[in-house]
Amino acid sequence: MQETRPAVGFDPRVLRADFPIFQREVHGRRLVYLDNAATSQRPQAVIDAVRQFYECFNANIHRAVHTLSHEATVAYEEAHKKVARFVGARSWREIVFVRNATEAMNLVAYAWGLWNLREGDEVVLTIMEHHSNIVPWHFLRKLRGICLHFVDVDDQGRLRLDQYYELLERPRVRLVAFTMASNVLGTVNPVQEMVRAARERGIVTLVDAAQGAPHLPIDVQALGCDFLAVSGHKMLGPTGSGFLYAREEMLQTMEPFLYGGDMISRVTTEGAEWNELPWKYEAGTPHIAGGIGLGAAVDYLMNLGMDRVYAHERHLLAYALERLRPIPGIRLYGPEEGPRLGVISFTFEKAHPHDVAHILDEHGVAVRSGHHCAQPLMHRLGMDNTVRASFYIYNDEEDVDVLVEALYKVVRIFKIR
């Protein structure tokens, strides 16, 4: 693997001091948090931004003429602008705040899919999708009679691009929806190339960047996708924060998602006209504090530089794989070569992932065990459950060493040779 040197001037131990949670202990040990693919921790700056909203200018947005409402509106819109810069959108009006990537993808299914997909139309997904990018399309299969195709992976967990390009030739494919990176294996997909091929054939493109956005630099104009779904809580933001990027033409022509207050410009007893972007898609009082907190998270990440974030994780991944490989009885999943996030799934033949995770917890190490909301991929690779360690900016080699030491304890307890 390339890029195995640490990112210059990037010190996870210094960053840890920004995160209050690392002051606590778990079972008398230093917290080693390796469940970042599920959710990240939050820096003081994000917690402060949320608290400052409630303490200093808490009010509803877009409603009143009073000072607090004005300040809240400005801060909430400013957060949209920060996110727009973070992903390289042409305009902040292309950013719709939602609760999480799941809601962003449901928005696409309801506001675009419901109105544009007809019986016999086809949608191309991949076998490595999170359930959140599968189940909304099952819903439309049931309701509209659309047909779903799943692009397979090879035995290392990389997408079978040959199959993808073949599927694009089918005349009724209207949408491709795929993840930027696998939450189980870490595989990073060639998004730009995949989007270009789809758009050349007039196919709409949705990219699930729940795993990508926290770890990789993103430029939606370079990617060229129609939609990009992101969870805020996996990238230092508050829970309940997230966003959908959509090309402005799509947002202009699509129907709304949720209906109600703030998403209209005029309502009569006969009907309604829609508000300007992005408010057309943000019905009701939104998670204002969450949106402002997400803006602070984006500030924090952009200050670090996403290139350096990715380089740091590549370095840590290479170090971890090297330390994990010699452990007796361990089986590591994920691509040996090519772009990959700091995500490592593994199993032991004799020890169940839940027991492994429990033993790790006793050492202060937080990992995920289970099917990671990606059952089709797990089934395809012949796995029931795995243990998953996933890294972020505040993890370092010492964290990996604690993980490895605890895994040798697993080996001893289960008498693995």
Place this chain on the structure above:
Amino acid sequence: MSLYESEAYEYLLDHYENPRNYGTLEDADISYEEGNPSCGDVIRIDVRTQEGRITDIRFSGKGCVISQASASILTELVKGKTLEEVKQMTKDDVLQALGIPISAMRLKCALLGLKVLKAGLYGIHRWPDEE
């Protein structure tokens, strides 16, 4: 001290590695299987009864040490008991027999066996800690 290095845990590991009453029963009076969707653990229990008493029992399945060992221990507990006695069993009977403290996160692992047994015998589908 680590739970996983305690003697009590050795007892569970022994049940995990050498499960008692493991397998299936031909001509069982009742067979029932259920899983815990959040973790994928599955347990099947086959029971033979005679005059309101459990005369033979087998379990099979897959899962973590706690779910499989507790099912193994449960089969030993209920064999020979009357159906009325088994119906009265609670989560505490299982937890006591396990002999180690079970955290809230692992409670469903420990109780899956009893849940499956009660669902099969009496059609009770609630988790034993919610009865």
